[in-house]
Amino acid sequence: MPLSSPAPASIADLAEGLRSVGYLPGESTALVAYLATKLGKPVLVEGPAGVGKTELAKALASYLGRELVRLQCYEGLDEAKALYEWNYRKQLLRIQAEASGTGWDAVQEDIFGEEFLLARPLMTAIASEEPVVLLIDEIDKTDQEFEAMLLEVLSDFQISIPELGRVESRTHPIVLLTSNNSRELTEALKRRCLYLWLDYPSLEHELEIVRLHAPELSATVARRLVEVIGMVRTLDLKKPPSIAESIDWARALLLLGVEDIDEETFNETMSVIVKHRTDMDVVAERVGLKLSSPADVT
Amino acid sequence: MSTESHRRLQSGEGLPARILELGEELRAEGVAVGTSELLDSFEVLKEVSWTSQEDFREALAATLAKSQEDRRVFELVFDRFFFRAVELAAAEQGVHEEDLANLGELSGEELDALRAQIAAALKDGAEGAMRDLARMTIAAFARRQEGSGVIGVDVQRIRRALGLRAEPQPQLPAEDPRRDGLPRDALRRFEALLRRELERMQIERTGELPPARPLGDLDRALPSGPLADLAAVHRVVAQLRRRLATQGLQARGHRSPAHVDVRRTMRASLQTGGVPVVLKFRPRRPRRPEIYVLCDVSTSVTSASVFFLSVLHALHDTFRKMRSFVFIERISEVTDIFEHERNFKRVSERIANDAGVADISGYTDYGRVWSEFLVQVEDDLDPRATVIVLGDARTNGRDPRADIFAQIAARAGRTFWLNPEPRLYWNYGDSVISAYEQYCTAFECWTTAQLEDFVRALARPGTVAAR
Numbered sequence: 001m002p003l004s005s006p007a008p009a010s011i012a013d014l015a016e017g018l019r020s021v022g023y024l025p026g027e028s029t030a031l032v033a034y035l036a037t038k039l040g041k042p043v044l045v046e047g048p049a050g051v052g053k054t055e056l057a058k059a060l061a062s063y064l065g066r067e068l069v070r071l072q073c074y075e076g077l078d079e080a081k082a083l084y085e086w087n088y089r090k091q092l093l094r095i096q097a098e099a100s101g102t103g104w105d106a107v108q109e110d111i112f113g114e115e116f117l118l119a120r121p122l123m124t125a126i127a128s129e130e131p132v133v134l135l136i137d138e139i140d141k142t143d144q145e146f147e148a149m150l151l152e153v154l155s156d157f158q159i160s161i162p163e164l165g166r167v168e169s170r171t172h173p174i175v176l177l178t179s180n181n182s183r184e185l186t187e188a189l190k191r192r193c194l195y196l197w198l199d200y201p202s203l204e205h206e207l208e209i210v211r212l213h214a215p216e217l218s219a220t221v222a223r224r225l226v227e228v229i230g231m232v233r234t235l236d237l238k239k240p241p242s243i244a245e246s247i248d249w250a251r252a253l254l255l256l257g258v259e260d261i262d263e264e265t266f267n268e269t270m271s272v273i274v275k276h277r278t279d280m281d282v283v284a285e286r287v288g289l290k291l292s293s294p295a296d297v298t
Numbered sequence: 299m300s301t302e303s304h305r306r307l308q309s310g311e312g313l314p315a316r317i318l319e320l321g322e323e324l325r326a327e328g329v330a331v332g333t334s335e336l337l338d339s340f341e342v343l344k345e346v347s348w349t350s351q352e353d354f355r356e357a358l359a360a361t362l363a364k365s366q367e368d369r370r371v372f373e374l375v376f377d378r379f380f381f382r383a384v385e386l387a388a389a390e391q392g393v394h395e396e397d398l399a400n401l402g403e404l405s406g407e408e409l410d411a412l413r414a415q416i417a418a419a420l421k422d423g424a425e426g427a428m429r430d431l432a433r434m435t436i437a438a439f440a441r442r443q444e445g446s447g448v449i450g451v452d453v454q455r456i457r458r459a460l461g462l463r464a465e466p467q468p469q470l471p472a473e474d475p476r477r478d479g480l481p482r483d484a485l486r487r488f489e490a491l492l493r494r495e496l497e498r499m500q501i502e503r504t505g506e507l508p509p510a511r512p513l514g515d516l517d518r519a520l521p522s523g524p525l526a527d528l529a530a531v532h533r534v535v536a537q538l539r540r541r542l543a544t545q546g547l548q549a550r551g552h553r554s555p556a557h558v559d560v561r562r563t564m565r566a567s568l569q570t571g572g573v574p575v576v577l578k579f580r581p582r583r584p585r586r587p588e589i590y591v592l593c594d595v596s597t598s599v600t601s602a603s604v605f606f607l608s609v610l611h612a613l614h615d616t617f618r619k620m621r622s623f624v625f626i627e628r629i630s631e632v633t634d635i636f637e638h639e640r641n642f643k644r645v646s647e648r649i650a651n652d653a654g655v656a657d658i659s660g661y662t663d664y665g666r667v668w669s670e671f672l673v674q675v676e677d678d679l680d681p682r683a684t685v686i687v688l689g690d691a692r693t694n695g696r697d698p699r700a701d702i703f704a705q706i707a708a709r710a711g712r713t714f715w716l717n718p719e720p721r722l723y724w725n726y727g728d729s730v731i732s733a734y735e736q737y738c739t740a741f742e743c744w745t746t747a748q749l750e751d752f753v754r755a756l757a758r759p760g761t762v763a764a765r
Contacts, residue, residue, distance in 0.1 A: 011353065031356045031357060080561065088565065092572050095568070197369060
């Protein structure tokens, strides 16, 4: 893996690169990621939980050899935690240490320097010497006010600090925003982003992913596993299994040395992919029984 | 923006002009496409080759369609737009496909073979095969000279001739894929392909484009609910949240000690040499409002209940601390359904199927509803709570039990009533809204505009307090 690879020359390049770090992008994923690297526009990635939205950012970072700066959003996230904060303890110590000796002016000059600035993720991403990948995770969890604050950062890549002036980005970060679509984002934010909808992968695609992450699993079991996962996802569950969970399941089956997924194995290992009491009942009833009848292999 | 794209724009020809037209069509179908989006799409198109259809489409979609619904409309408009553009160019330049008419009459066996192939392709949902088969079908039927000239009629005629149906056809032999019925969406896609082929032929025959047809609601294949309205309701409810969150604070004015904001105190203390003389307090975070919504779903409000449910849906999107109930004769809590289901259509289905509001008569019994509601939430109801009732206050002659409603209103901080009937009809017949109006503020509410009025009224504490 190259340490700091140059920008990808084509979509195929980028898809290949992502593959090399263990992420199998769908067609549109590779395309939008490529456009993001080319145009420097943020990408808004939406889709159900567990389809690899966050993973995409990680893979991009590791393929491009960039550092990943992650801002996990939650309700009540504010500027002090996302942008920057003055390290007031240090400022205070400084004042007390110098209070007797130096004049006020000199101290005051000092204490609002970069030395006393605590950079939070957004600041880190913008001020970084090396280009980074900035992941703003679950943006739909924040308040609209925070979204509004993001606008300045996302469109101009700069932050205004009253005491210091403007901090402009030295390099252009690749920005990914993810959303589980739990609330509608503002038009203004959407307007500044490229849009990528990630859905559960097709059967073949998921099979490829599972095979990549659990290569020792036999081909028949892997195919069966992906089919079962597909079946489970069609049920009306509180939390359908994610891609990460199918990989976990594949590894679990591998550990157990399973030759075929029958009803018994399924019921024993189901807890890897289904995580709700009520869901388990539904799945055991609908999928477990189907597995016992051998004739429905497609 | 680069000068290059400007120059190409000014020429008014070629791809940029087409993209602008596409943008216009998208706007006409209600997708919010701004100038910045269009500029983005030009930027993007410099990076992908327009010769690869998939990349071209994805790249445009990434810049122009910013939600799933928009994306769906985009697909439809994109197909229609470029199909028309290509056909127009072909007609102008006099390009014709090889003549199909001299291939001779289609034999019965050939038709059977075609039928079987189509059924198999529909079963598998194979897009490419379906496209080819649609062409073959149209060619075959064109030779039989059966066109009525009206595309919709022809499509249905062909579908019937091929015996393609979504319903199971048990009279067919077991190996026929049509026996269990064909998947409905595959069937619809195939019909769309047939329609396109017919259009293509028509354009070729006449040498000009038929007038553009706006997308029907059917084309969009969206849930039956009023979705454009849904978006509007969501917008209004978002305002409602801000109003509810910020208001009430000054109205009730409790002054419990606030937390010291250490950061700001220290900043301020720098003026006094690091001695914190002036304490700075954290701004009081407005407490999250607790909301209880009761929604009438009986037959007398059938027309309004879709609207009400979309209001509920939107409320759930914005408020975390919220409990919702639906009622007819009895009351049933549906908070769970809304929390686990984002899709509005499925929400309304689930409410219809398993809310269990026990409507033997289908008539609302407000008295019973109040007492049951009070029992369920008695312990949680406090002055922070806002109770919103969505209903027409028609008791069907039963006791309104305004006394229990008064108890609820007394315990809750604020109580509002949204009535889906025009004010003119209030208190006529079995409507007893005046009995309840003494204890709450009632609003006429059957359009989003009126919902906005309600929100605006909320923002003026004076009018609400005055009652």
